[in-house]
Amino acid sequence: MSAIQHARFLASAASVADFPPETGPELAFAGRSNVGKSSALNALAGRKRLAFASKTPGRTQTINFFELGEAGRLADLPGYGYASVSQALRATWDDLIGGYLTGRRTLVGVVVLMDARRPLTDNDRKFLEWLRPVEASRLILLSKADKLPRAEQARTLAHTCAALDKAAMTSQVALFSSKSGEGVEATRNLLDTWLGNKKPPEKGN
Ligand code: GDP
Numbered sequence: 001m002s003a004i005q006h007a008r009f010l011a012s013a014a015s016v017a018d019f020p021p022e023t024g025p026e027l028a029f030a031g032r033s034n035v036g037k038s039s040a041l042n043a044l045a046g047r048k049r050l051a052f053a054s055k056t057p058g059r060t061q062t063i064n065f066f067e068l069g070e071a072g073r074l075a076d077l078p079g080y081g082y083a084s085v086s087q088a089l090r091a092t093w094d095d096l097i098g099g100y101l102t103g104r105r106t107l108v109g110v111v112v113l114m115d116a117r118r119p120l121t122d123n124d125r126k127f128l129e130w131l132r133p134v135e136a137s138r139l140i141l142l143s144k145a146d147k148l149p150r151a152e153q154a155r156t157l158a159h160t161c162a163a164l165d166k167a168a169m170t171s172q173v174a175l176f177s178s179k180s181g182e183g184v185e186a187t188r189n190l191l192d193t194w195l196g197n198k199k200p201p202e203k204g205n
Pocket of ligand 1: 031032033034035036037038039040079143144145146147176177178179180
């Protein structure tokens, strides 16, 4: 079984002071609100309802931490890009996420979800700029890929890779769909590799 299939809720943090201690390698999941992040986490964990972040704009935003068995932890970052939030709330979000990304020494990899139909929005690019100095592996998942025909999927993948190259941003990129299951197994495997949880293949394989 993959580490993420062992996910169990650990704690919610509304400020840097509330983060759980840095024990073991940690993964973070990010993406603009409504991009399909909760659905992706549920699909990866093989659970109906793992992620339960408050989604109401204007409410306190928290980072939700999960234990991944013995393998490490996962941090579900609050969705970015709400158009309607106040200046004050946005500043709180910046402190929380900025504090996490720049301060979390156990962070080994960041997964950023972007809508396959329109990846690299202004907010996505802003988030990637925040990530630039962070020393962690990166994976961009192009979510809701089932909404695109095959040819479009290939095109959006190629365009995203080219745009990242142009911006000198290093990241793996993959198509993902919580609905069809596309990308689920490959993502689990990559996350296991990041966590150092990859077992050698069994004899005879
Ligand atoms: P979050 O705000 O990023 O956590 O997004 P959610 O996971 O709650 O998903 C937002 C909306 O997109 C919901 O209506 C989901 O049913 C839908 N959705 C999420 N993932 C997929 C997917 O892979 N395919 C399709 N077609 N819809 C999806």
